[in-house]
Amino acid sequence: MSGQEPAEVENWRVFRATGAAPRGTPPRLPPVPPWRRFRGGPPQPPAPEDEESATRRLGQVDAVPQLDSESTDIVNAALLLRRPLLVTGSPGVGKSTLAYLMARELGLGRVLEWNIVSRTALRDGLYAHDALGRAQAIAAWRAGLSANDATAPGAATGSGAPAVPAPAIGDFITLGPLGTALLPYERPRVLLVDELDKSDIDLPNDLLHVLENGSYEIPELVRDTQDEARVHAGDPGTYALVRQGRVECREFPVVVITSNGEREFPAAFRRRCLPLAMRAPTREQLLAIVESHLRTRPPDAETLVDLFVQRVDAGGMHSLDQLLNAVQLTSAGTFRADEGGRKLLELLLRDLAKGR
Incomplete structure (x- = not known):
């Protein structure tokens, strides 16, 4: 031991996957590898x-x-x-x-x-280059020069260069x-x-x-x-x-x-x-996603999340948007999970792999 305290080692894991915005100064990224400078x-x-x-x-x-x-x-x-x-x-x-x-x-x-x-x-x-727009702008610029009297004040500088510059390519x-x-x-x-x-x-x-x-x-x-x-x-x-x-x-x-x-x-x-x-989110992550978007946990959220997870585990193709739409619908004040309501939920949570 040299007796010197070792320098504090920075954690290379700067990303926590929470998506929470930084408070104050954003986190500093790890040093750049020499071959990526x-x-x-x-x-x-x-x-x-x-x-x-x-x-x-x-x-x-x-x-x-x-x-x-x-x-x-x-x-x-x-x-x-x-x-x-x-x-x-x-x-x-x-x-x-x-x-x-x-x-x-x-x-x-x-x-x-x-x-x-x-x-x-x-x-x-x-990048995109608007070649046609540039050609039209140059034509209009030249026409403007031709329309001006060469002896008019401001039409030309003392050196003969036009007072109005040509359109820049940038x-x-x-x-x-x-x-x-x-x-x-x-x-x-x-x-x-x-x-x-x-x-x-x-x-x-x-x-x-x-x-x-x-x-x-x-x-x-x-x-x-x-x-x-x-x-x-x-x-x-x-x-x-x-x-x-x-x-x-x-x-x-x-x-x-x-x-x-x-x-x-x-x-x-x-x-x-x-x-x-990317793996499918867990039940806890799905509930957190629902709460982050709706800023609350509606009464039927857990039931719908469980149904969503069950269908994903069964091999169906389902999107997070479908779950959010279903939870939003059941949160509407006049929505009722009667026969018509259940059909709507089935429509929202349908298996996308079936093409309908």
């Missing part, structure tokens, strides 16, 4: 808050964990290693809700959502959810890539370079003569400064990729992600 700039302002969307997804949560300890450790490992989470599970089990749970609990602001369909390409997530570029998440924020953004298994077969492979390098280029800006461009970011009313057409993160975003298991992903893609198989 990025040096993007200039720094972006902090992410905007969106408590309204978080409340719709999570309700007013309490201290009840919404994941089991093994799943919580997987999430914490992804945070420590700065790697995406590949979340699988049956529809309606709460895969996409995990992104909101992490964003609220870690104080990371508004969740960026990228909803995938069969036609989605990588560029859709990175005004016609809008970053997508992935492109915004990779901006150089001081604290990571949360990106939800929802239902990647619905994508074209090439999209997971196209994501590999971006997920590995934490950067991308905008060719329209690379070719532009200006070194800097001010572009629209993915959050409403926000902008970002892009230098030499290249975007690189400072903190790799918290990426939650969901899949309903409709197809397998390439091994090269899977090795860059940490897999998380």
Whole structure:
């Protein structure tokens, strides 16, 4: 023993899966692994808050964990290693809700959502260039110059350059959810890539370079003569400064990729992600979810939760939304669980695997 007190070891588990917003300073994430350090700039302002969307997804949560300890450790490992989470599970089990749970609990602001369909390409997530709008704006600018008398005051500067500058290309570029998440924020953004298994077969492979390098280029800006461009970011009313057409993160975003298991992903893609198989919530977790959304425990809540759990255990496909709808219906003041009421409940709690 050297006689020196050992330094206090920080707990690497910063996520508790309660979804409770931090009081005061948000929790500090574990140090970045050397191989996941990025040096993007200039720094972006902090992410905007969106408590309204978080409340719709999570309700007013309490201290009840919404994941089991093994799943919580997987999430914490992804945070420590700065790697995406590949979340699988049956529809309606709460895969996409995990992104909101992490964003609220870690104080990371508004969740960026990228909803995938069969036609989605990588560029859709990175940025969009309104080439037609830019062409129209330039034509209108030129027409305005032609309409002005060249000798009119303010029509031209002494050097012959137009007093009104041409429309900047950055005004016609809008970053997508992935492109915004990779901006150089001081604290990571949360990106939800929802239902990647619905994508074209090439999209997971196209994501590999971006997920590995934490950067991308905008060719329209690379070719532009200006070194800097001010572009629209993915959050409403926000902008970002892009230098030499290249975007690189400072903190790799918290990426939650969901899949309903409709197809397998390439091994090269899977090795860059940490897999998380979402299990159905327990009875206690379901009751906590009901209370967080309704802010009370209605009289019939436990009966409906027991029925819901029974049907899930029997192999049926059921969504948390169905349970919340059923509890809300039975909480209505004039609702009666008579023959008509029971039919309504059966309709709400029907097995989604049966297609009706």
